[in-house]
Amino acid sequence: MSRRVLDWLFAVGFLALAAGIALARASPARTYEASVYAGTPTPVWIGVALALAIAVATALTCRGREQAVGIGLGATAVTTIVSLPVVRGYHFYGMGDALSHLGWTRDIVEGEMAAYELFYPAVHSLGSLFYVLGGIPIERGLLFALVVTFVPFLLFVPLVVRDLSGNGLAVGVAAIVSWMVLPINNIATHMGVHTNSNALFLVPVVVFAVVAYLRRRATIERLPFGLSPFSVLVYLSAITLLLVHPQQMVNVVVLVAAISALQWIVSRRSVDHPMLEQPTLHTQTVVLGTIFGAWAVTNQRFRDAAEGFVTGIFAADVGAGEEIDQQGGSLTEIGGSLAELFVTMFLDAAVVGLLVGCFLLLVLLGRTRLDTEGRALVTYFVAALVPLGGMFLLYFLGTPNMAFRQMGFIYVVLTILAGVAIAHGLGGLSRFVSRPGATGVAAVVLGACLVLGLLTVFASPIIYSPGQHVSESTFNGYETGMDHGVGDRPYAGIGYDPYRFDHGINGLEGEESLTAGTAASGELDAEAFNEGEYGGAYNDADHYLVVTAFDETREFDVYQGLRYEEAAYRGLAYDPTADRVISSDDFRMYDVTGDGEE
Template sequence: MKRTTFNGLVAGGFLAVAIGILVARASPATSYEPSIYTGTPTLTWIGFGIALAVAVSAALVCRGREQALGIALGGTTVTAIVSLPVIRNYRFLGMGDGLSHLGWTRDIVAGQMAPHELFYPAVHTIAAAFHYVGGIPIERGLLFSVVILFVPFLIFVPLIVREIAGDGLAIGIAAIVSWMVLPINNVATHMGVHTNSNALFLVPVVVFAFVAYLRRRATIERLPLGLSPFSLLIYLTGLGLLLVHPQHMIGVIVLIGSIASIQYLARRRYDDHPMLDHPTMYAHTVVLSAIFTVWAVSNQRFRDAFAGLIIGIFEEDIGGGAEVGQRESSLQEIGGSIAELFVTMFLELAIIALAVGVFVLLVWLGRTALDPETKSQINYLSLSLFPLTGLFFLYFVGTPTMAFRQVGFIAVLLTVLAGIALARGVGALSGVITRPGASAVTALLLGGCLVLGLMTVFASPIIYSPGQHVTDETFSGYESALDHSSEDTPLVGMGHNPYRYDHGLNGLEGEGTLSAGSSTTGTVDPETFEAGDYDEAYRGIDYNFVVTEYDLTRELEVYQELHYSDESIEDFETDSSANKVISNDEFRMYTVDGAEEE
């Protein structure tokens, strides 16, 4: 391809992204959106699609400057997709942990707590800095933080592959796989203000640090205490990851500890092996473990979570098996299935994992032409997957949510290995068909996986999970509800406990903060509500009942009236025990008289 033609295509791609962003910006969300995909104008998606088509082609076919421009185009497009809540002026995104993180950030801004008092203060501190320096709302500062922490993932995945393999095709494929955003599974990792998920996108930075340490062997410009610049980089990036969320620091420690163990075994067994020339990771394992231990054991939240994990391991009704069974039963009642959901949410990850698995097996069998140095680096990462998978099963038995967070961590390593694995696959396929044919097949495969990955970055009805878009009206309604509610009258939701909104609006450090276990908040019993016994639907006492547009979308449209029916809600509107006291386009609150005590 002529350089002028290529430059024209890339310029067209960047123009398409710019037009898509401007169109999305000109169409802000004015009401609750169950899906950011359908809420965003079609012209925006056309622009993004054109840009990604150019980017995928350039990443696969071009090298050097041209490939770098293609990767930059793809990364810009995916960043724009992740930034859609900011671009389209969402007030906030996240109705669970996100609202609690919003509350903690409010506490920091208000001076009610110091950042270091939080177990993972990085996201909140970044948002507070945006608020102080830029004067923007705290909610928007948190959405900016999500984007800032996402970008390193797109940058460092291809850099790691460049450091390990140095092959242009592998770098391009690794970049494309990173655009699929495989660590987000919408089971326990989410694209939004969710510190555990945000931390996943910093893991490649830490991995790059120790790969650079192993490969470059800096022996000059030593720092005090015998540290090399790359050793210091490992500690600093590890500390940064710890401050965003400590769970993935555990994964990094297991990863580096596995590398240290492999190095130890190699030194015991071989007299001549590339691993013997690598600087050891023993000290890094010990130091990072010590940093994590000191930080974690001094925090009550960590101790409670660890105790919950141990209890869950020995409880029969807690764990992944029980939760999957419950989800499968509910899906079947609304015409769905676990198999269908798996295809929608995990097919691209399964394809990538299969490709990586076959490649690693061939490496172990000696059926690849990799140089010994590259093979050593791949063995480090691939062998570490065994203890990391073991950690997943431990979580799965004890705390399913943590298990699927661990899947996100494993997906980061699979993303890195996929670049090298698929590049070797293209080389093998080129021997069967032509090189252009192999590139075309690869482009189609990666393009299909890219579409699947990007269509599930955000929650939406397609995965039976409506988007957690929080509107101005919803915040306004809850603010009024919380102001006018008393401790004697619980605030009750429809399948969604409203206590998180108290966190988001008022912070967590103030007096009288609502919590999940509080008697002043909860959800109505769906069976009693459906039976029309509204006065007994919440413990038979007086309560304030909240209905939002999100609740109605989830229960009536997505769950297809599985728990609550449209008919019962209409009957509730006219029931003598219910009185509407707050109402706007997105929010309604009723006071409900409880059953009279006998």
């Protein structure tokens, strides 16, 4: 294809994407949206799909400048998808930890605490900067911070692969796999203001620094104390990661330590191995481990988490088997199945993981065409995956939720290795079919996986988890209720504990934070609620019952009344013990008289 035709093709792709962004901006979300995908106008998706189709084709078939432009087009399209809550004017996105992070950011802005008092203050500080320098609301500032922390993932995955192999096809494949956003699994890692997940997107920066240190020689550009520019880059990127979330810093220390250990073993058993020509990571292991240790041991929250992890491993009811069985039974009751959910959420990850696994086995057997240095670098990752996988198993026994966070980190590594693995697989396939035929097969398979991956970047009813859009109406409803409610009266929710909104509205450090009402808040007793015993559904006490559009969507549309029956909810309007005190499109609050007071 001529350069002129390619230029026209890129122009079409960027114009389609720009038109989609403009249309999305002109179609803001007026009320709660259960799905970012369904709420965004169809023409927007047509423009994004056209841009991605051009990007996939050019990333696989072009090299040099043209490939770089194609990768840039694809990365821009995926960033657009991730930015939809910002583009479409969401007040906020995230209803769990995200609201607590919003509260901490509010505390920093309002002077209730200093940023350095937080264990991992980077995202909160970035959101505060957008507020202070840009004059935008704190909620939107954090959504901007989400986008800023995401972009390095798309930039550095192909850069790492370029350093690993130097193969143009591998770089293109790695870029496409990065667009699938495999580290997000919507179980323990989420696309939102969730610092553990946000940290995953910075891991490729640290890996790039490590690979650059191993592969490039900087004997001339030495800095004081024997440092090289690349070792400084390792330290700075790792410290940045630590400030975003320390759990991913732990994984980086394990990765670097595994490489260092392999280098030490090879140095003891060989005198001419290619690894001996590369600089060692012994010093980096000690320095990074020391930095993390000094940071962690002074923090009570880290010590509590470590204690809970150890306790979980030795507890009688360890493991996630019982929880999985329970979830599978619930899915069956509402017409779904674990198999269906696995295909939707994890098929693309499973395909990539299988391909990478086969490739790594061939590398260990010496059956690939990698050069000696490239083989050594890939072997380093194999060595690192062993302890990382062991940590996954330990988490699975102790705290299953943490296991899926660990899985997110492992898939950052697999995303990087996928570029090299699939490129070598295509080289082998081209022996049996033509090179264009092999590229066509790759485009179809990767394109299908890309669609699956992007469909599950955000939570939505398609994975039985409605989107965590916090509309302005919902936020204002909670704020009004907490401002004018009786101070010591608890707040209850249908399937969702309202205390997180106290965090987001009032912060966690000020005098108005965690009022007596929200400190005692919780979920309703489903059995009592379904029987119409509204006053007795919360410990027989007077309470405020909050119901949002999110609750209605999750409990009645997605869960189909599995826990809370819609008829019982409708009965609130006619019950003399329940007085509706706030009502809007997305928010209702009832003042419920407890049975114990009658």
